[in-house]
Each structure stands twice: as structure tokens, then as C-alpha cells.
Amino acid sequence: MANIDADLCVIGGGAGGLSVAAGAAQMGARTILVQAGPMGGDCLHFGCVPSKALLAAARAAAAVRDAGRFGIEAAPPRVDFARVQAHVRGVIAAIAPHDSVERFTGLGVTVIRATARFTAADRIEAGGDSIRARRFVIATGSIPAVPAIPGLDGVPYLTNETIFSVPDLPAHLLVIGGGPVGAELALAHRRLGSRVTLLEAARILPRDDPELVEVVRQRLLGEGIAIREGVAVAGAGREGDGILVTLQGGDRVAGSHLLVAAGRRAVVDGLDLAKAGVDFSAGGIVVDRRLRTTNRRIFALGDVVGGWQFTHMAGYQAGIVLRNALFRWPARVDDRAVPRVTYTDPELAQVGLSEAAARQAYGEVRVLRSAFAENDRARAERETEGMVKIVTGRRGRILGAGIVGAQAGELIQPWILAVGRGLGIGAMAGMIAPYPTLGEAGRRAAGDFYAPTLFGPRVRRLVRLLQRLG
16 A cells, blocks of 8 residues: 655546646646546536537427428438437547546646545545545535335436436436426437426426426427426336336326436545544535535535535635635635526526525515517527516615526526626616627616616606706
8 A cells, every 4th residue: 555645635526626636736736636437527427518418419309390480391300319329429528538537647636546535534545545635625526316216226217327328219208306407308308209207296497486487397398298296206116118107196107218317415425524524414515615624624515515516616616625725715605696507498597596585585676577579689580488587686786687598598697797796787787788689688677677767757757847948
């Protein structure tokens, strides 16, 4: 067993861990990265990247089917699922070199391909080596949470870690869980030709603004997805070559494949965190706003700390950790302006407080809306489903924004800045938006904040007075 000393040791080679390791090494710290699984972690191999690649293929199929609305006649698309899967693998392969062992070795990181476990407050064992570091960063991520459904362990169910390697297009995909993962993969498979039934114990996209979610729900229904909300799964079993799901109350739903998309759980098993004095719970590792664990030598970030389980949040947290671990700069996480996007069609993007949360926190708020149906670019592209919804305080400070519609994930970005900087609605209302763009919908919503005053009786009287004065 070799004894290795380092300034910083990162456990986990997903988005957050790689960002910390790359930054630390390039700033001169002796850096070790311990990663047993594929470099790039869940996002690259099982999450963000393959799901968006699959959605892109599904969108292409939908575009062919819908070409008639533009006067373009096209034959119904023939989906070659093997080539679709090759497309997904090709996208992963194109990105993989950026996350590779070779790249990180070139940056000066020592990469150890093994699992890690703590043996003391300042030491781990990995791959037969004993590693002592001044600071550790735990970035082990999360894995699919599998609910305790009777009979589930007896059927070949899928998760996001396995669905992208299914060789044949599912004839009828059953999806347990109506969150972002379930909704996105339900839509992708439906557009590629599968029958899809979506089962959700509460309502689909339960953490999002109900008014905006309703637009997504209607599109999913219009695409032919069967949505069952407010249903609990009581059991699962085989039915011939397929799968039978039993709901509480006795209803049964049969399908060819079953996808479990019921949330995530933090990866802490096997780390021996107790030996390092690191507290954790079912929600993940306990950290403060500087992302320090209960052992001040050890930081944690990304999915393993629970909360905002997004790749972009892990990247942001990496910067917080680097400032604290390397420079003793007491940087703290500010999560007031964390964006979240569900990549259905239409997309659903939000930042800051929802209407309900803003009313609970502030009481009196203003809600501004602008429909895509009133936007000229949306009309030209026949993408008129959706709206921009802005929530402000009584005096106009922007508290939150939500957009449901085409390219919502792109359109939300100026609102992220607005919420994060505490801007007033006037900053957005006074912006010059190029015409014709979808972004004009946001500016129009902002301008409506002033409509009651500008077009009210006081201004009308003032204008008449000024006109009489010549």
C-alpha cells in the first residue's frame, strides 16, 4: 500500500467533482481525483446528455409529422431505433474526451480509478493506496431512488441508467413518476412511436407552478400520452412477456416495459463517513452554506448534498468549494436564482419564487403575464402554446419568473440575472428587444407592470391639460 499526500482529494468524477479537480490542479494544488465509475458521471452517461439527445431525435420525428401545418407535405417518419440509439451514443462519445482520464492527467490531476472509503478524519483508502489530504471534497452524486413496490424486484424494470441501452423501441412504456425525468422520457418515447402511460402519485411536475404545468400537461395529452395522476402503485408483476402494474383501488395497467423515475438518492454507501466525523441523513450529506461538512476538512457538493440536484448547480457549487478550500475565502451558496428547466415540448423554465411562494413570503405581489399567442415570432413559427409569467413585489422588484413555451430554457436566462441581482421590473421593461423574437414576450410582460398607471385616468387628465397649454 502506497502512502500519498495531497492538498486536495476529490471523491467523485461527475460534473461537480471534475470542476473542482480541474480548477484546483490548474491553480497549483496537488490534486487527486478518485472515481470508480465512468468519468463524467450520471449527467454525461445516463442523464442530461443522453436524454436531450433522445429528445432531439424525437423532436425531429415530430417535425416531420407536423410539417403539413407549414404547407410542406411529408410521408410519416420511419423511426430506425438502432440509429436513434447510435445518435445518443455518438453525442456522449463526442463529449467524453472533455471528461476523460487523459485530459485530467494532462491538467496535473492524479486520477485513481477505484472506490474510496474514509479511514480517519484526514485519510481515505482507494485502490490499495492510503491518501492523506489537507482537504477532501465528496462529489459522489446520486442514483435512481427505487420505491418499495411489492413485486418490483421480480420484473425487469428500467431506470435512467438503463433505458438508453434498450435495444428495441418499447411497444408500450409504463412510467412511474411524473417529475422532469419521467415527463421528458415519456414524451421522447411517444414521439418515437411507443405507446406511453405516465403514472404519478400527486400531479405531474409537482414542484412547478401549476398554471405553467397545465400547458405541458395539455401538450402531453395531445401527443397521445395517457396520464394517470393521483394514483399510487400497489404492485408490479409479469404478464406474459410484458409487465402488469396494479394501482391502489384495483386498476391494472399492462405494458411492454416499465421505467421507474421516482426521484434520486444520494450516494453515501461505502464511504465510511462516520470514521471521518461527517454527518448525513436520508437526504444526503449535511453541509453549511460554505459547503463544509461537520468535519471542516471535508466539503461536499452536488447531488450528494440533496436540494438542487442539477448539473449547473454542481458547477456553481464547485466554485464555492474552491474559494473556501484553497483560499480560505468564506464564500457561501446563494440559491435565490437557481434556474430549473424541464425539456419537454413546450419547455418549462423557472427561476426564483413561484406565485404561491411569493404570496406566502410577501403577501401582496404583482403577477404579469404575456401569452406566446400574442408574439409575432411565435405566430410565424406556429409555436403559440405557452406564456411568460413574472412575479414582482408591490414596488416592482422581480421575485420570480416562469416561462412555458418554445425555447423556454434559453428565454429564462435574462430573468436569472434579474432575480439574482434583485433588479426592478423597469430594467426589463426598458430593454430593447429585437423584432421579431420570442424574447419580446418577456419585455411585454414587464411593460404591463406600468400599464395601469400609464393608461389610467391621472395620466389621461395630465395629457389633456398639457395639450390645452399648447
